[in-house]
Amino acid sequence: MTHHVMNTYGRLPVRIVRGQSCTLYDEAGREYLDLVAGIAVCNLGHAHPSVVAALQNQSSQLFHCSNLYAIPQQETLAALIVENSFDAEVFFCNSGAEANEAAIKLARKHCNSNGSRGPHIITCEGSFHGRTLATLAATGQTRFRQGFDPIPRGFSTVPYGDSDALKEAITDEVGAVMLEPIQGEGGVRVPPLGYLRRVRELCDATGVLMILDEVQTGLARTGKLFGYLHEGIEPDIMTLAKALGNGFPVGAMIARRRVAASFGPGTHATTFGGNPLAMACSHATLTTILDQNIAGTAREKGRYLTEKLESLMVAHPGIREVRGRGLMVGVEFDHDVSFLPIAGIEHGILLNVIQGTILRLVPPLVISFEELDRAIETIHALLTEKGL
Numbered sequence: 122m123t124h125h126v127m128n129t130y131g132r133l134p135v136r137i138v139r140g141q142s143c144t145l146y147d148e149a150g151r152e153y154l155d156l157v158a159g160i161a162v163c164n165l166g167h168a169h170p171s172v173v174a175a176l177q178n179q180s181s182q183l184f185h186c187s188n189l190y191a192i193p194q195q196e197t198l199a200a201l202i203v204e205n206s207f208d209a210e211v212f213f214c215n216s217g218a219e220a221n222e223a224a225i226k227l228a229r230k231h232c233n234s235n236g237s238r239g240p241h242i243i244t245c246e247g248s249f250h251g252r253t254l255a256t257l258a259a260t261g262q263t264r265f266r267q268g269f270d271p272i273p274r275g276f277s278t279v280p281y282g283d284s285d286a287l288k289e290a291i292t293d294e295v296g297a298v299m300l301e302p303i304q305g306e307g308g309v310r311v312p313p314l315g316y317l318r319r320v321r322e323l324c325d326a327t328g329v330l331m332i333l334d335e336v337q338t339g340l341a342r343t344g345k346l347f348g349y350l351h352e353g354i355e356p357d358i359m360t361l362a363k364a365l366g367n368g369f370p371v372g373a374m375i376a377r378r379r380v381a382a383s384f385g386p387g388t389h390a391t392t393f394g395g396n397p398l399a400m401a402c403s404h405a406t407l408t409t410i411l412d413q414n415i416a417g418t419a420r421e422k423g424r425y426l427t428e429k430l431e432s433l434m435v436a437h438p439g440i441r442e443v444r445g446r447g448l449m450v451g452v453e454f455d456h457d458v459s460f461l462p463i464a465g466i467e468h469g470i471l472l473n474v475i476q477g478t479i480l481r482l483v484p485p486l487v488i489s490f491e492e493l494d495r496a497i498e499t500i501h502a503l504l505t506e507k508g509l
């Protein structure tokens with residue numbers, strides 16, 4: 122068959138057409154337990170009734186309205202985000218890369234207009250911030266940049282988790298540091314506890330802006346509403362996307378008021394940003410996460426999943442480490458496990474492997490303990506089958 126969809130993804134042999142909570146169904150009606158959640162997107166599971174109702178209700182009222190006009194749904198959602206994060210203003214967009222692009226632009230504008238610090242941005246080795254040119258430049262993994270020269274200038278990296286290295290790198294030219302509370306695409310890398318606090322202190326001492334990319338860690342994934350809450354600090358800028366609309370495309374860049382003030386009418390824009398459909402889905406998602414204490418249950422289930430995975434280490438000594446926070450869990454192996462996603466499909470479970478050796482588990486946060494048991498049993502069976 123001739124292909125018409127551009128060949129940019131290595132796609133697995135399954136064709137998903139429907140979902141309900143933590144179960145996905147293919148064209149033939151086969152069921153799959155979803156341990157991927159669209160890569161940390163559908164935190165409330167598929168077809169969550171509140172999000173479906175919000176989308177249905179909004180779609181009968183108004184799909185789109187230009188940002189030439191005030192959009193009341195944006196004001197309501199921005200207020201809800203701020204009420205649950207820090208005193209800030211919110212710019213709505215459509216994806217994680219776009220939220221980070223907006224954060225980079227705002228940081229540069231802020232530095233260029235204030236004059237005290239240069240607009241250079243420090244990011245971390247192993248980070249992932251998106252696939253647009255500026256976010257690729259910010260991403261601390263060279264493999265994603267290959268072939269795309271010229272890459273925008275103004276970025277450099279330091280080792281992740283190393284606050285001394287960051288301190289060394291902060292010169293007068295540096296205006297911002299951008300990092301993830303836990304690196305997702307980088308392999309579910311958890312920095313030492315206290316690292317974010319130390320970064321905050323360095324930023325406070327120098328006037329450098331702290332930009333937290335919470336695109337993957339945000340919205341209760343790590344067992345708190347946002348990853349930074351584990352360390353009792355607040356960033357200057359935070360970016361969200363993925364789970365914000367529970368699958369409806371939406372992103373947000375949240376900045377402290379004094380920083381947000383560097384943007385004014387006409388400085389940054391996007392046609393679909395803050396679209397009423399996206400706002401309705403996001404509002405329903407965030408309200409449900411808060412009302413049902415989804416962060417608390419993610420914490421509890423994350424502990425359960427981690428303990429069960431650790432207990433697999435006896436039968437499978439190739440498991441080097443189980444790490445993560447909440448329901449963002451990585452299992453690193455001594456050997457290649459890139460067979461797991463296809464083998465999983467054959468056994469009715471969707472699994473994600475990064476860099477060949479790291480099994481990343483980011484299920485919907487509404488997954489039940491029974492479903493977690495089923496997932497563990499299947500992973501155990503798949504490894505045993507391979508003699509691992």
Ligand SMILES: Cc1ncc(COP(=O)(O)O)c(C=O)c1O
Pocket residue numbers: 216217218219221249250251252301305306334335336337338362363
């Ligand atoms: C931490 C982080 N930032 C940014 C992105 C990019 O988001 P998007 O794919 O929505 O552009 C991702 C995607 O995986 C991510 O994990």
